[in-house]
Amino acid sequence: MDLILIGFMGSGKTTISQLLGERLGLPVTDLDQVIVETAERSIAAIFAEQGEVGFRLLETQALAAQLDQPGILATGGGVPTQEQNRELLQRHAAPVILLEIAPETAYERVKADKHRPIAKNLNLAELAALKASRQAYYQSCADLVVDANQTPETIVNEIIDYFQ
Numbered sequence: 001m002d003l004i005l006i007g008f009m010g011s012g013k014t015t016i017s018q019l020l021g022e023r024l025g026l027p028v029t030d031l032d033q034v035i036v037e038t039a040e041r042s043i044a045a046i047f048a049e050q051g052e053v054g055f056r057l058l059e060t061q062a063l064a065a066q067l068d069q070p071g072i073l074a075t076g077g078g079v080p081t082q083e084q085n086r087e088l089l090q091r092h093a094a095p096v097i098l099l100e101i102a103p104e105t106a107y108e109r110v111k112a113d114k115h116r117p118i119a120k121n122l123n124l125a126e127l128a129a130l131k132a133s134r135q136a137y138y139q140s141c142a143d144l145v146v147d148a149n150q151t152p153e154t155i156v157n158e159i160i161d162y163f164q
């Protein structure tokens with residue numbers, strides 16, 4: 001990969017990766033999408049049938065396989081919570097960019113989404129607590145932290161400026 005995006009659910013990884021791909025002329029890969037295509041099941045179905053442990057195994061396999069591919073990788077919000085994934089990200093040469101979002105915004109974006117098993121039953125306080133519990137993991141993987149509470153254009157410009 002040439003560039004890897006990490007961040008909590010609802011931080012805009014998918015949107016920003018698409019815009020970056022267009023601006024930089026690079027292919028874009030969404031790790032959740034890879035998992036769904038490989039498993040031939042939705043994220044929700046994987047969680048229902050194999051639990052979070054099963055999902056994390058598939059996620060680590062997908063991450064390891066994708067790192068050798070060119071382009072921009074948008075990861076799932078839980079990727080940095082796994083030690084093996086952190087090691088993969090830290091060892092890989094591609095810059096890892098953390099999109100840092102306010103919990104309130106993340107909540108507004110994910111609360112109606114039934115496809116995110118982890119966020120499904122959480123209220124704002126619980127979502128904020130989950131994000132806080134992951135924060136050190138996110139930070140430990142990040143080469144650059146970008147304030148994702150800005151417009152997509154500003155976020156993309158900041159990322160491109162940093163690496164030019």
Ligand code: S3P
Pocket residue numbers: 007008009010013032043075076077078079115116117118
């Ligand atoms: C998860 C985030 C999701 C997806 C899965 C678990 C998490 O990705 O990988 O539902 O644990 O934070 P998004 O960050 O794209 O929502």
